[in-house]
Amino acid sequence: xxxxxxxxxxxxxxxxxxxxxVLLGSGLDMAYxxxxxxxRLAAIGxxxxxxxxxxxxxxxLTGNRILTPAIMGYEAVxxxxxxxxxxxxxxxxxxxxxxxxxxxxxxxxxxxYSWLLHRWLLRDGRQNVYLLLLVGLxxxxxxxxxxxxxxxxxxxxxxxxxxxxNYASFNKAQPLQVAYSAVLAALxxxxxxxxxxxxxxxALGRDQAxxxxxxxxxxxxxxxxxxxxxxxxSTSLIGPTAFMGVFVxxxxxxxxxxxxxxxxxxxxxxxxxxxxxxxxxxVEQAFNxxxxxxxxxxxxxxxxxxxLMTRTRGTA
Amino acid sequence: MITLSHVSKAYGPKAVLTDVTVQxxxxxITSLIGPNGAGKTxxLMLIARLQQASAGELCLDGQAIGQWxxxxxxxxxxxxxxxxxxxxxxxxxxxxxxxxxxxxxxALTADDRRIIDEAIxxxxxxxxxxxxxxxxxxxxxxxxxxxxxxxxxxxxxxLDEPLNNxxxxxxxxxxxxxxxxxxxxxxxxxxxxxxINFAANYSDHIVAMxxxxxxxxxxxxxxxDETRLRExxxxxxxxxxAGRGFVCNYFNPSLSPELP
Numbered sequence: 225x226x227x228x229x230x231x232x233x234x235x236x237x238x239x240x241x242x243x244x245x246v247l248l249g250s251g252l253d254m255a256y257x258x259x260x261x262x263x264r265l266a267a268i269g270x271x272x273x274x275x276x277x278x279x280x281x282x283x284x285l286t287g288n289r290i291l292t293p294a295i296m297g298y299e300a301v302x303x304x305x306x307x308x309x310x311x312x313x314x315x316x317x318x319x320x321x322x323x324x325x326x327x328x329x330x331x332x333x334x335x336x337y338s339w340l341l342h343r344w345l346l347r348d349g350r351q352n353v354y355l356l357l358l359v360g361l362x363x364x365x366x367x368x369x370x371x372x373x374x375x376x377x378x379x380x381x382x383x384x385x386x387x388x389x390n391y392a393s394f395n396k397a398q399p400l401q402v403a404y405s406a407v408l409a410a411l412x413x414x415x416x417x418x419x420x421x422x423x424x425x426x427a428l429g430r431d432q433a434x435x436x437x438x439x440x441x442x443x444x445x446x447x448x449x450x451x452x453x454x455x456x457x458s459t460s461l462i463g464p465t466a467f468m469g470v471f472v473x474x475x476x477x478x479x480x481x482x483x484x485x486x487x488x489x490x491x492x493x494x495x496x497x498x499x500x501x502x503x504x505x506x507v508e509q510a511f512n513x514x515x516x517x518x519x520x521x522x523x524x525x526x527x528x529x530x531x532l533m534t535r536t537r538g539t540a
Numbered sequence: 541m542i543t544l545s546h547v548s549k550a551y552g553p554k555a556v557l558t559d560v561t562v563q564x565x566x567x568x569i570t571s572l573i574g575p576n577g578a579g580k581t582x583x584l585m586l587i588a589r590l591q592q593a594s595a596g597e598l599c600l601d602g603q604a605i606g607q608w609x610x611x612x613x614x615x616x617x618x619x620x621x622x623x624x625x626x627x628x629x630x631x632x633x634x635x636x637x638x639x640x641x642x643x644x645x646x647a648l649t650a651d652d653r654r655i656i657d658e659a660i661x662x663x664x665x666x667x668x669x670x671x672x673x674x675x676x677x678x679x680x681x682x683x684x685x686x687x688x689x690x691x692x693x694x695x696x697x698x699l700d701e702p703l704n705n706x707x708x709x710x711x712x713x714x715x716x717x718x719x720x721x722x723x724x725x726x727x728x729x730x731x732x733x734x735x736i737n738f739a740a741n742y743s744d745h746i747v748a749m750x751x752x753x754x755x756x757x758x759x760x761x762x763x764x765d766e767t768r769l770r771e772x773x774x775x776x777x778x779x780x781x782a783g784r785g786f787v788c789n790y791f792n793p794s795l796s797p798e799l800p
Contacts, residue, residue, distance in 0.1 A: 422645075428638065432621070435621075439610045
């Protein structure tokens, strides 16, 4: 029954945090403060689902609990694109493309990158997920270095704009962007919903999945596509989250005490949302925006996870 | 019936199987024996469709195995691989339930439940049902995985070194279970086994391999003799009659004190 408690508990917690986040210190200002906070809350909801689900699914496919989709280089593509825009067109690019033009181009680029990577590496039945990971990692290193190279070439003003892209932030979110991000994420979730039992089988590994009658190559391709959509949506919405997903996924496994994706995926979404709300609240109220969500979450989760590992002697 | 004709498998330039033609009799236990690197496991993986042959044809019930739909094949052939590391948090009950996946796609029916119960009862694993698989001993874990394979209710069972790292008791338990599956349920069992005595005493049929080719095959009584085994393993053998069956002594045969 503790399983049920964790599931129910996390959503009660998310609900309580959400109410507190919107109302605390708002002065009930319906004209400006509350609508803005609701937008940020919605962005947190969408990003929570994206990061929670993509991390857990990615760890299932790779059979590895210390990885997130960031290793595949999606975020590096996003950052390189932003750097190239600034280098080639300068800060005008922000106006030229408009916020939404930039977002859609980023999403399309990340999806295209993922499609090329899979086409190249999963072709002719070479079903080696580790090769995919290795190439993804090397590519993301190369792309990040390129980005750094460009950052050193631009003016200090432009450099500070680029720095802003490096950290996750919910402050950039605009209602329209949150809306279409939500639609994309919902479509990805519909696919996941239909393949929940297959995900459970994929967790047993390639051989066992084939033995149990799963078309492994096809199933992995579908899930990788879902991950690409979720990561593209969250990265374009709030920026790169790097390895935050590791904490989210591992906290989820500890709370869920089961591998079933029917349980872990919603729970991971809830955990991510709760963390984001708390971090964003602290950024806004305690640190007056002089702090990034990444730093807070990595700090708090890292400490909590270490404590968990010591207390349970590594079985967490 | 599983038949292989002129099957070859190469990893890059290295040939693992060369021109293997062999049949596995239905309703019998067949043991694949031979030294390390003979290609036994590769042969089994080809039949399981976990790897693809470089050349030749494999047929299941008269149809090329590539032509079976993935899901239908999982209802005909169940495979148990070695399970060295397993770190998923799931119970024996949940593991065995996976055996029903080809039929129920995750939504268990009352029928599935009954079959899972039967598979667990068949191996007398009732006491372990609620335990987590990663907390079991090697022998118990192997039994749990075998129960999953049994729950898959396939006419054909493939097992890759099911006795690896098991103590004598669990090894005997597994072999007895396979014998009963064959005798009482008419299943066809093909296994890779290193212990020549288990192969000789529990199986009906032997396929002996060396360096990627089949050296000899046939019913146990016809093919197990000292000359053949010596040639196969490069070891001296002494075959001693026992109360039931016989024992192949390769530990310290009295025939010749020195190894070649």
